[in-house]
Amino acid sequence: MAAIGSSTQRNIVILGGSYGGISIAHYVLKHVIPKLPTPETYKVILVSKASEALCRPACPRALVSDSLLPHEKIFANIPNQFLQYQSMNFQFIRGTVSDLDHTNRIVRISLADSEPVETLNFHAVVIANGASTHSPLLGLTGNEGKLKADWASFREALTFAKSIVIAGGGPSGIEVAGELGEYLNGRAGVFDSNLKAPNVPISVVTSSSKILPRLRSGIADKAERYLAEVGVSVIKGTSIKTVAPETAGTKDVTKKAVITLDNGNVLEADLYIPAFGTVPNTGFIDRSLLSTDGRVKTEPGTLRVDKAGPRIYAIGDASSWARPAVHNILDAVPVLGANLRRDLLLATALRDIVIEGDKTFKEDTREMQLVPIGTSKGVGAVMGWQLPSWLVWLMKGRDYWLWTTNSLWNGRKWSTP
Ligand SMILES: Cc1cc2nc3c(=O)[nH]c(=O)nc-3n(C[C@H](O)[C@H](O)[C@H](O)COP(=O)(O)OP(=O)(O)OC[C@H]3O[C@@H](n4cnc5c(N)ncnc54)[C@H](O)[C@@H]3O)c2cc1C
Known part of the structure; x- marks a missing residue:
């Protein structure tokens, strides 16, 4: 030593x-x-x-x-x-x-x-x-090489995927669903409330009675409508009982999974993403x-x-x-x-x-969360005020805060005490 x-x-x-x-x-x-x-x-x-x-x-x-x-x-x-x-x-x-x-x-x-x-x-x-996420796709659970390699294998698997299940109705799960939905399925036309036959059906499973628990119901409902436009459906009030094999989505981000819900229903997914909670x-x-x-x-x-x-x-x-x-x-x-x-x-x-x-x-502690849903829409609130979709896009959705990080990493943000 x-x-x-x-x-x-x-x-x-x-x-x-x-x-x-x-x-x-x-x-x-x-x-x-x-x-x-x-x-x-x-x-x-x-x-x-x-x-x-x-x-x-x-x-x-x-x-x-x-x-x-x-x-x-x-x-x-x-x-x-x-x-x-x-x-x-x-x-x-x-x-x-x-x-x-x-x-x-x-x-x-x-x-x-x-x-x-x-x-x-x-x-x-x-x-x-x-804190770490259960899915290694959402942070540096290992080093940067591991994250980049996981993204690369996931993207390759994405080209063959016919169904995706995401666990978790918090902002991470909803953002992932919105991005995947728009990328794989496109967006419904202006007069359609949902995408009738998505290329890749995507399901979000949440044990809560609504998605985005930190935002008021009206905002969560709007998010659900935006998700439907990109081929994402939400299963609420339902927990996941088992995932087989256990390594699907965690150790192996490309493994097919069989997901059993607490209501007895079984979902089969070519890709499974556990996007609920974090572990300090x-x-x-x-x-x-x-x-x-x-x-x-x-x-x-x-x-x-x-x-x-x-x-x-x-x-x-x-x-x-x-x-x-x-x-x-x-x-x-x-x-x-x-x-x-x-x-x-x-x-x-x-x-x-x-x-x-x-x-x-x-x-x-006021209501504060911005959630892009794909590259052009989003929901959220800042200091208790609901923001329109275009403002969520402007603040976060256009590049997911990349406009802010340079001055953080190089310390310019802290020029004055
Ligand atoms: C998908 C996603 C989207 C998010 N979006 C937003 C958002 O829009 N706005 C917002 O405010 N927050 C957002 N968050 C939350 C935000 O990312 C976190 O609050 C923030 O990253 C926490 O920063 P941190 O410095 O505490 O640690 P982390 O970002 O968790 O980083 C911890 C660092 O410590 C390293 N580390 C861990 N263990 C060890 C160890 N034993 N030895 C050495 N190094 C170790 C890790 O590798 C990592 O580099 C999001 C989180 C996720 C997962």
């Missing part, structure tokens, strides 16, 4: 290279380390399984075809985004975190290519490992620090993980602090950053400096 870093270096270790991890890394390098008495002794070490960041919301369209979104914009090389900082203050490690020992303040990392486990001591740590990537964290849903118990105002010890924080889908969504992460980054700066200054034991009080985060 090898150790990374010198004994005098104070490591600010950030786990996970996505919206939470990359944003907080830039923030710390721009607004925290320069404010500390000895900046040269602090180093941000960002650890992630993949060396590329992913615009995750773009997955529902990216998985369908190579040509619908520019691939060079969906992924961004992480180390390149940090070349702007001095190397004494930043390091990227591509590896899988296998243990967070919060008592001894150590993380253990398995590096790629089955090298020995490395240990890394930390002065501060930010847990930003996010927190298996390497002591269970005493986790809530019942597997997320890290985080103080919602300060983003500290109080039970774990000093200077330990969590943000994003791995944390219990707020609803998993990019806008919440972006609102919370300056709060976490300011509180980290305060905690680091307090730890210097210098008594002649003015240290600001805590900053606190307050989640905006």
Whole structure:
């Protein structure tokens, strides 16, 4: 077992290279380390399984075809985004975190290519490992190579598929259904409410009484009408009892599946996509620090993980602090950053400096979700206001937020604190 870093270096270790991890890394390098008495002794070490960041919301369209979104914009090389900082203050490690020992303040990392486990001591740590989807097509459950390979095999299988079943009526399931429906079936004419004989019938199965549970019924009903226009039908109030073989849609994204529903009906699908729920990537964290849903118990105002010890924080889908969504992460980054700066200054034991009080985060819980349905339509609400389809297209549907990610990955978004 090898150790990374010198004994005098104070490591600010950030786990996970996505919206939470990359944003907080830039923030710390721009607004925290320069404010500390000895900046040269602090180093941000960002650890992630993949060396590329992913615009995750773009997955529902990216998985369908190579040509619908520019691939060079969906992924961004992480180390390149940090070349702007001095190397004494930043390091990227591509590896899988296998243990967070919060008592001894150590993380253990398995590096790629089955090298020995490395240990890394930390002065501060930010847990930003996010959450995985059951379908590997919807995020970086492994590294970027694995995701690109899964998309490629899925797209090949798509050319032969005669039926598709999607599990989950949340935004991921509905977006995937809309993209696949429009791509494979086209869209019904303006005077038709649904596509009479779709090339590839697509079914969405949800145990809820309506799709898009976070949006009001009127918006969910509109989404269902848009889905019918592209050959997607919705089976509501029904759970999936079994999927055979079990690996269909998870380990093998191209396997045919037999899906048994709790009402006794059986669906056969050439392709099956489990697009319901997520599993927090927190298996390497002591269970005493986790809530019942597997997320890290985080103080919602300060983003500290109080039970774990000093200077330990969590943000994003791995944390219990707020609803998993990019806008919440972006609102919370300056709060976490300011509180980290305060905690680091307090730890210097210098008594002649003015240290600001805590900053606190307050989640905006108003109805807020945008759901494109194919390349030209969509439903949603922002701050409690329902948006027309064209505005959903303009904000999200035209490129699934790719217009926003550049400044996030390169840190320009955090130019001011
Ligand atoms: C299909 C889909 C569409 C979405 N659309 C939207 C949307 O339109 N708007 C919105 O606000 N939100 C959307 N979301 C939610 C949004 O993507 C998440 O809230 C966001 O990605 C969470 O970011 P994160 O930084 O917490 O972690 P994640 O994006 O989950 O990334 C975690 C990172 O940590 C890495 N990692 C995990 N475990 C380890 C480990 N043990 N060691 C090292 N690295 C590890 C992963 O490889 C990954 O790079 C969508 C989610 C999905 C699945």
